[in-house]
Each structure stands twice: as structure tokens, then as C-alpha cells.
Amino acid sequence: MPSARYTREIPQRYRLEAGKCSSCGKVYYPPRRVCPCGGRDFETVTLSDTGKVVTYTIIRVGPSDFAEEVPYGLGIVEVDGGVRLMAQLVDVPLEEIKAGMPVRLEFRKIYQEGEAGIICYGHKAVPA
């Protein structure tokens, strides 16, 4: 991933920074400029790092950057407070993953650009 594109999303990837609409209070991750309610003012908030799995799958045929990691769990996690995001589900036997499972978001390496490119970090969900 080009450095500029990666660096720009660091507040979201590293610190789970989201945007809360000042008009209607809805929180968006990642943040945005306009809320469907019409609001254009947002306040920066940080998402909770605990939550539960809403739905999931186990990727067995992965995209090339992730080909060596299959099989891996991938799911939609709803953090405390209601915001949902996508994250890999790790440190758990695959057959034990289920909807409703409590999880915690932990800082992990997401992928790297081969042997010479940058290393990209973010969060994955581990059993809480």
C-alpha cells in the first residue's frame, strides 16, 4: 500500500478514532464529512476495544497478500457502543468462533508489502 494512503488512516487503524455527528449523535467508523441526517459537524471519539462478534466466516481461499495465513477467521465485530467494523478473528480455534462471542480488539500486523515494502498494522479481534 502506498505510504500516503496508509499514513492517512493511522488514527483509525491504530487508535480506532471515529466521528460522532454533532447533530444526531451517530458515530461513524471511519469518520466522514457528511452524515445521512445532513449534519456536517463531527467530533472525534475513540471506539471501545471490547465487543462481540455479529457474523463471521472462515476465509480458506485468501487474497494474495493473505494467502499464507489461510484459514483465518474474519467477522463483523460490534464494539460496546454499537459501532461495527470488520476484523480478523484470531487466537481462537476456528470451530469455536460463533456469533455473539465476546471479543477484544488487539493491535496486530495486518500485512506487509513483500520483503521490502512497508508493514501495515491495525486491530484484530481476540477472545475476551
Place this chain on the structure above:
Amino acid sequence: MAGIVGWGCHMPRYRIKVEEIAKVWGADAQAYKKGLNVQEKSVPAPDTDTITLSVTAARRAVARAGVDPAAIGACYVGSESHPYAVKPSGTTVAEALGATPECRCADFEFACKAGTEAMSVALRLVDAGEVTYALGIGADTSQGAPGDALEYTASAGAAAFVMGADNLVAECEHTYSYMTDTADFWRREHQYYPQHAGRFTGEPAYFKHVIGCATAIMDKAGLKPADFAYCVFHQPNGKFPATVAKKLGFNPHQWEQGLLCPLLGNTYSGSSPMGLTAILDVAKAGDRILHVSYGSGAGSDGFVFRCTDRIAEVQKAAPQTRELLEGERFYLQYGEYAKFRGKIIMNVKGA
């Protein structure tokens, strides 16, 4: 006087047993287990590196410290397995915590004592009044060469300390450093695995520097082994730290709490710092702790810590080291371990 405001520890959940490694290389597992006093070691998954371990350990340290990360003025990570040769691990850790942009940073390297050097410098930067809080972190995901004795112990883990001047959990009463140019263990640039000088890594390296440092710091402090509730030394295996402790005049009940190696392996820059976190998890107000690291090349950093009343308030504020060590873990076979550690020659993407 500066000291520890908060501590945190992290390690992967994956393990591999000595028997599993020994069977691949036709070695005598029981002999290794007895000789090294090690049963199993931690293994980092491909998504775990010195940076990720440091971030989680540092977040736990900040939770115990109860400070605003923006007030952290320095972030020092000591490791011999920094993910980049050029681009410090500390910048990612600081960014993940929210300590940037007003934050000093550079990475430390001194084999297994890089973490304790980071801790010393963090303490002294606070003492100098330059920063309010400084992070000193020791973390590693070091590689052991296949079939080498070190493969049984080279493991992964991190310990982080928020150093400050107020609200301490432990005052740092003394520091000392004992260092010489001794080529017992090293890795040249571009080499994948380290080299070591066999039995030369014992007496003239580990023992000389640990004993030299421990003796000098106790002297400087006017203290004897009996004055300490706990001691923790660098743990390249489960034997050396007990041997050196005994030589210095300590008893098992002083070193047992901090001796993690038998189940964890040698976490290199994380080694004695993680042992220290295990002690802080249970120490009581007034307890004195002697902490002496060892890094090949070679040198030892010594610390005398004294716990305060505040320590009991935060011991449970984050996961405890022995809970992480002895909690749910997943055992790997050698093939999975080799895959996780990047020891398998993969194809280059060409087509």
C-alpha cells in the same frame, strides 16, 4: 526520584514444546529440558512482532499508570528484532498510544539488555525534568537458528514501563550499568540468525556481567540479598538465573516469582523486564526488588526498586503476567512453528 508509574506485559498464546523441536533434529529432549530447565516457549504468529507486542504491553502499562498518553514525552523500545532495520519501532508504539507528536524516540539495541537500557534512559530523562512520563519497553520475537541449542529457548514477549516522578508504584532507588566489549553472541547485518560462542557465553559473559553489576549495585546501595523481597535476572534458560541468584546469596522464594523462562523461553529484551512485571503483579508496599539484566556484547543493567503503597491499587488493572503465561495457550507442531517463524523458503511472486 523517578520510578515506575505503571507496568504491562504481553506474550503470544502460541507455544511449542521442547520435545517437538528435539524430535525434528534428533536431539535428546529430556537432556535439553533438564539442562536448560525449559519445557516450552512462546511462539509469535505471523501477525505478531516486536511492535505489536510492545503496543499491547504499553497500553497495559498506561492503564496501570492512569495517565493521559499525550503526556508521555519519550518512547523507547529496546529489541534485537525490530521489524525495520531503518524506521523505529517506537514511532508506531507512540502513535498507537496517542503520545505523538510531542514525543522523543529512537530504538535501542544491545542484545537482551536493550529493554533495560531503554528503561534506564526513560528514568533518567524524567529525573532530568525533560519529560513528565517516559516509556521504557523491552520486546523481542527473536529467531533461533534451526537445530541450534538456542532454538529451544528463543521466544517472544514484551514488557513496558511508564516512568515518572509522581504516583509511583515503585521508586527506582539506584541504577547501575556494567559493560565490556565481549563477543559472546552477535548477529551481523543481513544475517538471518545470530551466532554464539558456545560455552564462552557462560562464565566470561553472562555470569561475569550479572555478578559484576549485581555486586556493584548492592554495594553502592549498601544493601544485602536479605534486604530484598525479590530478585530477577536475565533468563536465557531456566538454569542461569537460579545459579547466579544462589551465587549472589539469594533464596528460591526471592527469585521464583520472576522466573518465567521454564514456560516462556527467553524473550531476549523482554526477559528480565517481563520477570519484573510478574513480581510487580504480586509485590507489596515496601518490598525491594533487585533487577539485573544481561545483554550479549556484553553488559548488565541493574535497578533497585522499592514498591509504594499505590502498587496494590493497580495490580489488577490489567492482565497479570503469570495469568498470561499459564492461561489458555495453543501448542504447535514443528511445521506450523516453522511456518509462523518464516523458516520455510517461499516462492517469489513473479507471474
Place this chain on the structure above:
Amino acid sequence: MRDVAIIGVGANPKWGELWGQSLRDIFVEAALAAIDDAGVDHVDGMYVGCMSSGLFAGQEHIGSLLADYLGQRHLPATRVESACASGGAAVKMAALEVASGHSDIVLAGGVEKMTDVGGGDATYALGTAADAEYECYHGATFPGLYAMIARAHMDRYGTTPEMLAQVAVKNHDNGALNAMAQYPFHIRAKQVLDSIMVADPLHILDCSPITDGAAAAILCPLETAKKLSKKLPIKIAGFGHATDTIQLAQREDMTWLGATAKAAEQAFEMAGVAPKDVDLFEVHDCFTIAELVVIESLGLVGKGEAGKATLEGRTARDGDLPVNTSGGLKSKGHPVGATGVAQVMEVVKQLRGEAGERQVAGAKRGLTQNMGGSGGSAVVHILEVA
């Protein structure tokens, strides 16, 4: 706005791995087939649906390229992109250009040439229909996203792997009768369930394939259709177009396709009809679960009932809700940008009575539903005998 009719449809004769044909070859073949089917000698404008000629073939600017290669110098032509709904969107744009009175004969085509890149690069290209920063970044694949929808649908409604498999079986039963299909053969449910798992719970046989192919349609004002062409004019009675959150995590209900539901509402209203008035449905079965959720979201069956309806045979060719008589994406193939146009082609043929062994008896009205990504966009057309 004028009423719009379709007077010609065509595709290249076989969809699949067309090693000897380039993107330009495939498109021109399909476009000429449609032009000849209509019997017109020129077009006034062209829209080409194509998801990613850039990533698959290193070629952008294909409106210009294909107008040139079609021998239509100076033709106003544009590529339309809405991921897998590109074809449907191209048809809609063409219809609007005719309806507005601006043009009299407009070609709506779609093409995708997917086999010039390896599997890994194809997966990457397809993945760009999802959220690159917050889904693909974490290792999501399209089967993975639909697998998550499947899991949620199974957890909520008790939908089973057997129900998913039956979608594939049924579509292959239809595709086996379609000469242009990539996989013109029957399969059994057990084969689907035993095939390798791609993203739990979706097996490889729950997934539509990687395909090279193109399709095209010629649109004109209904009032001049009979003058321009001998073919039975098929009227575009209604269409609808809607988008939804691109990220699956931000959907209100993971078991519902909101863009499809909204687009269908618009189309039914414009056409002045209800689902019960429609005789056949060509829907976007990129994965078996997609067909189930789509027919619920279109209002053909109640929420959670699509699996049962499929097992009962209601969506078979001879059922009361024939779905994907062409073989669907699963059996016919899914050259991404072409799919939406090929769906229109199937309905046109059915309404003309030209569907041979796949014919739905007495079909007078058909619906196409074309969807992008994990449901982030949808285009619905309702066609009827004029």
C-alpha cells in the same frame, strides 16, 4: 419522457475462458450480434458496462476504444461502472438517453475480460468492489463477505447449506440448456456440499466463476420500434436504481439487501405492477446465498423463506416464481460488467418466445436484478411485451 423498447439483443456465442479473444474481440462480437438481431445499421450512442478493464486488462477509456473497434467513429460512448451492476447501470443510462429524446438508437453493452490475470490478481480486482480500506485491508474476499451474510441468514432464519446448494443445482439445470453457458451441465446437491470450502459456509460450487464474456442490447423509442426492427419490441416498463452502504459492517440488517429492495420498489411503481404480475426473474446469484436474499428483498417471498421456496421448487423453470432460467451467474458465468446486460437479453428472449427448452410458457413480463459488490448498488428493470 418517451417509452423505451429493446429491439435487439446479442452476446458472444460462448462464455468462459476465451484465451484466443481479447476484450475488444469479445465486445465487438456481442455488439454486432445485437445490432444484427435488431437489424439496424447504426447507433447514436453507446454505454459499456465494465467493472474494471483497467485492473483486468490494463485498459481504461474503453468507451472510445470499443466505439472505434465497432466501426462507429465519433460515436458518443462511455464506460459505466457500478461494480457487478455495471451492465444493469449501462442499460439504465441507455434507456434514459432514449427516453429523454436525445438519441434514437442506443447500444447498452457490457463486457469483462477476466482471464488475462492470475487468480490472485482477479480476486484483488474483484475485491475493489468492497471497501478497500476497511474490508479488503483486513483480508476480506467476495466469497467471505457473502459468507458472512449467509452465516447471519442461517443464524436468524435457519437457512441450511442444502438450501444454498439447491440454488446452484437449479441454476445448472437451466444452464445445461443454454448454449452460451460457461458450465452447461447438471450438478447434484451432494457435489456442492462436498466441494472445497472457500469461505465458510460457502463451498466453491456456491460461487459464480471467473468468466470472459460480453452482451449487448439495442434500445430505441417504443413509438419507432416497429419501423426500425422486425423483432417483437420489448418495452422497458420500469426501472429502479439504488445504493446502500458499501461496508457490510454498516448495513442496518445483514440479512437484507436494501439497495435491491429500494430499486425494486421504484421499478414496480414505475411499471405499475407487483411481483405477482411478473412471470420470470433474472437475479444476481453471484453466490447461492445472494439469490436467496435477493428474492426476499424483491418481495417475491417472505423474509427467511427463500430457502424453503427453493427446496420446494417454486423458483425452478416450471415453478410459480421462475428464477434464473438462463442458468444465472452460477452456470452461465459472470463476466462482471456483462452480466446485467445478459440478464436483460434472457428476459427479452423469453418474452419473444425465443428461449427454446428454457421457455417459460406464456411469459409476458420479466424482471432483472443486477447488484454490485456485497449489495452496495442495485439496478432493477421490468420488461414487458409491448
